[in-house]
Amino acid sequence: MKIQLGNKTINSLNINEFPFSHVCVVSPHPDDSAIGVGGLIYSLKSVDNVHISVFVATPGFRGVDHKLINENQVLIQNALYEWLGLKCENINDIQYLNKQLSNRLGEDFQYFGIPNQPVDQLINNILCTAIRYSEVVEEMKTLGLDPEKSLNFLALPRLYQGSIVPSEVVRFKKALSDFSNHENPNLLIIPHPADPQPVHQIVAEASLRALEPEKEWHIWYYQSPWYTIPPRDVDIVIALDEESMEAKKTAAEKHKSQTHRTPYADIVRSQVSLNADVLPEQLLGYGRKTLLLFGKYCEVYQIRLRSFYNPGKETSEINVYSKHPLPLNNKGE
Template identity: 25%
Template sequence: MKLNLSSQIVLNKVPEQYYRPRTAVERSEMTRCEKLFTDIYPKVEEGAKVIADVVESEIKRAKAAGKKCVLALGTGLSLNPIYEELIHRHEAGLSFDNVVVFNAYEYFPLDKNCAQSAINQLRHRFLDHVDVKAENIHTPDGSIAQDDVFEHCRAYEQLIAAEGGIDIALLGIGRMGNIAANEPGSSLASQSRIILIDQTAREEMSNSFGTLDQVPPCSITMGIHTLLSAHKMFLTAWGEEKSEVVQKIVEGGITDTVPASFVQTHNDAKFVIDLAAASKLTRIVHPWLVTNCEWTDKTIRAAVVWLCQLVQKPILKLTNKDYNENGLSDLLALFGSAYNCNIKIFNDLQHTITGWPGGKPNADDTNRPERALPAQKRVIVFSPHPDDDVISMGGTIRRLVQQNHDVHIAYETSGNIAVGDEEVTRFMHFVNGFNQLFCDNKDEVIKKMYGDIKEFFAQKKPSDMDTPEVRTIKGLIRRGEARTACTYNGIPLDHVHFLDLPFYESGKIEKLPMGEADVNIVRELLQQVKPHQIYVAGDLADPHGTHRKCTDAVMAAIDLEKEAGAKWLDDCRIWMYRGAWAEWEIENIEMCVPMSPEELRGKRNCILKHSSQMESAPFLGNDERLFWQRAEDRNHATAELYHSLGLACYEAMEAFVRYIP
């Protein structure tokens, strides 16, 4: 069973030589904009194995010389694949008994034996599974008195020096380019010290602590100078949510506003990333600027759109001079003139626009994104949370229903952790009042549950996990909102499916691994409906990872059906939507559904049915806009982009990319 197919979605079908140059000369050409040695791999597992190879080799080299191998290790989630690979190698015989580990940072202040401490996370993810000796594990102490921190940091530096210095520093990067806990503003000369954690880093760390309020305000961290003193350095980043900061670290200048950029000064540092994290590097997104480009339909479209934005002209106004002066003379040679190229790309983009997302009956569908037949299609919209469907493609759903397609909505997770306690209190007041008014207060189950929940909330600490009963009620609240939204869109309630995939039900922000049980639930629904269209989340930049796991579950189920020779797949198309966290790049868009002002208002009304996700929702992130505002802004921006390129002017548009299994 393939559980990571989302990592293989390479929308541009990037030629291999762009991310895996064949010769040193080719690499020099491709990476001319890059200031840090960067290796790109199509799969996370490949990158993890490359790093593990070096770590294993260094451990064995040190052991052969009768020495210790000193590692500085971070605790970011991006390091998990490497730790998992090293654990596999330990199980296959690799010993870590000569390894010395220095934890790169620790939260401050902490209670003694805090379960969420960085060192406990490192133990849980790696150290408890290998044979590193207890006396060889060193960490800053987050529980010491504040007056002792300076001396403690000095002693930590001396301990590193006493072990002969760091052989390998292995670190992830934060969204602001922080390494370890070195925030923007950190000095190149900084050593181990206490530092205030900024808001963005706190939000990332909230995955470990359950709530933002529980994340300590400070960290004791190795400094930039301490980390750069390592003989070798590896930075890692996976997924498109890190693509912007990766571009700054690799291609930007050295600046304390992006602390990881200081790694450019190291003489043996390597950045290991996957293709999604590399998606904004010049050699991937604008390859024509660094090499003789392999021109495909999507690459040509990307180049022409880039040129339009550069010279601020619509497509049909581009001239030969525009192409020649901006490094796109190859396209003139390919098409003969700017006019011929302009017409092709204009028509390509025009053909992505359709008011018939399910296909237009009795119409020539040669240049339409969707086929005309069957005229009425069975459709499944998979929604990771109980509101992603309407946030991301609410206008398209309404179109599909109005055009008489048989629409099913499948909510993959309960979404219960994203409901505030006050929502439960409000609903329990209602249930208790109902019991008093209409049942003479005789329902003992309601009375007991009301009392138990009231007592639980009175004693609940911010770090406490909700009881199963509270999580169930929170899930019911979201189910009710989802049903109301579906009814508003004209979807029968027997077409609304709550899958409650098990991986989500950890009760914490950090979820369980997605596995066979999740895939089988999705597969059963596919076999039941046998859809002609599937819509699935392609918004893999979701900061909490739920979208990616849900998409992996759907793709794994489809893959199993394909292997089993399911006939329904022969007449099924799979469309990926975005909208909650990002939008598709225009060169990748294959279907774009326009909305009138009235239709956009209908989408907004539908999103507002999810009242628990308004102002008081726990996970709005650092974007102050509410979800309906984010969705409208993105839909407006897509429409404005099409208009700026010289196409029709719509109020808003929802974009889709086709996935071919």
């Protein structure tokens, strides 16, 4: 349904009309997919013929307190086996872990830390990465995805250190290529390049470098707690019902190593609530009757180079996807 509201054209679409069959969500840290895109992921889980994969770009170990290692020994053992195929009966056996992790991670092993960092500290960083792996697995289950099919835990250590190196870009490219579709357009969802978080910035750049030119890619930018997409740049609104909102919030809560420091579950709820409360008026005109025009909660996205990817489309068009009808027929006053 196309509705004209002020100088904006609103395309009100059911989520089942989502135009992409293959959706690649790039998560710089293991929790960014839940925080930024969790509502869309959960909303799409019931849409036929839509395949979603989450690509966790970096290990994220710096955000984990090393005290959590001793508190989560069984969890780490299970995660090491699922992530690296490594069976470890004692995570305090540094000699065993040094040999086994070196074999499995190859040259990556030395980059799980700063240059010349002692081996035991490198190993602790990898054990912290295992904690983050276990958390993103639980996140994906919460959002309705099968981690064995939909999780690409790349954990590229040099990218995490702020370097884009060819060997890691090649690995990133292969992961995207193996999942993406050769015949139909693919959707890549990445952090906004203006996001001030340094890892978000470099991962966004690496993601673009990893795209295959022979395939058709569409790129959306998502919000984070550190970057809000300006209303003038919003192209896509994903209206979230209570169920989707709770799934997004719960998925963020699965990252316990992070939420003990920063209340991300509360932040994501606040952000999508604020979007729903203020965006209609910001987008469609102040003083109009636009209350909850996009529902109680919504995620927003910006299309990269919208005029290039949508030739002939009005720059004032906004696509709103929802599971349920929205009060968009209220044209305000």
